[in-house]
Amino acid sequence: MDHQSLNFSQRLIAWQRAHGRHDLPWQNTRDPYRIWLSEIMLQQTQVSAVIPYYQRFLARFPDLQALAAATEDDVLAHWSGLGYYARGRNLHRAAQLIVEQHAGIFPRDFDAVCALPGIGRSTAAAICSFAFGARQAILDGNVKRVLARHEGISGFPGAKSVQDQLWQRAETLLPEADVESYTQGLMDLGAGLCVRRRPLCRVCPVADTCVALRDGLTERLPSPRPAKVLPERETTMLILMNQGEVLLEKRPAPGIWGGLWCFPEALGDGVEGVAQRVGVELRSVVALAPVDHGFTHYKLRIHPMLGEALRQPRAQEPGLLWLSLDDALGAALPAPVKRILAQLQRSLVSPFSLQAAG
Ligand code: ADE
Secondary structure: OOHHHOOHHHHHHHHHHHHOOOOOOOOOOOOHHHHHHHHHHOOOOOHHHHHHHHHHHHHHOOOHHHHHHOOHHHHHHHHOOOOOOHHHHHHHHHHHHHHHHOOOOOOOOHHHHHOOOOOOHHHHHHHHHHHHOOOOOOOOHHHHHHHHHHOOOOOOOOOHHHHHHHHHHHHHHOOOOOHHHHHHHHHHHHHHOOOOOOOOHHHOOOHHHOHHHHOOOOOOOOOOOOOOOOOEEEEEEEEEEEOOEEEEEEOOOOOOOOOOEEOOEEOOOHHHHHHHHOOEEEEEEEEEOOEEEEOOOOEEEEEEEEEEEEEOHHHOOOOEEEEEHHHHHOOOOOHHHHHHHHHHHHHHHOHHHOOEOO
């Protein structure tokens, strides 16, 4: 039989047998407890990080009864360092529920497995496939990437409609037999070849039928999470210069940039009001090009105004500093203030590089 005539699952299964992983500590067993534990630990955590935890955990809690009988503290102590501790708490609770509701025997029924705390549809499918050979489709993060590319499904996989399409494809591609090798093959392909950046398409067993490869979209699929539209705020900052020195003001803490040195900010009282507040007399002022800065929750557009200032006698107050541009650049500054200062310094070397507001 030539390669082309094999369907997706057949090619994946043959590849898994020849090139996939076969000696991970949770393989070569049908013990649902061990498989369950591995699948929970492998959520959001890499294989190499999981292995030592998996072995220590099993040495302390060798079976479901031992886990159910343990205290939560003891369970979490053995989870310590793996992160996402809800996983450990849910595992413990699920073990107790299995003792209470299933006579201590891990359920074989897919829906009963899904009903256990901490086990979603994909994790339940992985457990039932590896432990019982059940014909159930998985769809974890790596498999979403494989299927989005192979099937050419665009759109952010976290979106419900895209996820529905991916589940539908995952179900359709499922083979009638050898589901364990197929499931492991999907995982191995996603972890080893169909990686996020620079996938190794030349050695991929399903490259011949991959829509993303055919259309040159492997770098674009799966589609990234759409960027959130952030609110925009604006502020005016007054860069006061006198005899080569610039005035910096310490920002109050708490607040954005608390404790950092900044240009005095015009907060509704205008440029003249700021000048008065910090004890200078303004000679002239020119608007510079706006500078944008991104925070996690909003965008800030800064309108810098460059002013030539005369210092008045009361100018040296606590929280205010006149510094040379060199010294100012060495102070604890917010990133956009540093950018503006650096630009200003360059412009003093070459005045024509200073960009005025358009
Ligand atoms: N990631 C999730 N489940 C896995 C498994 N069984 N083997 C390797 N990586 C995995």
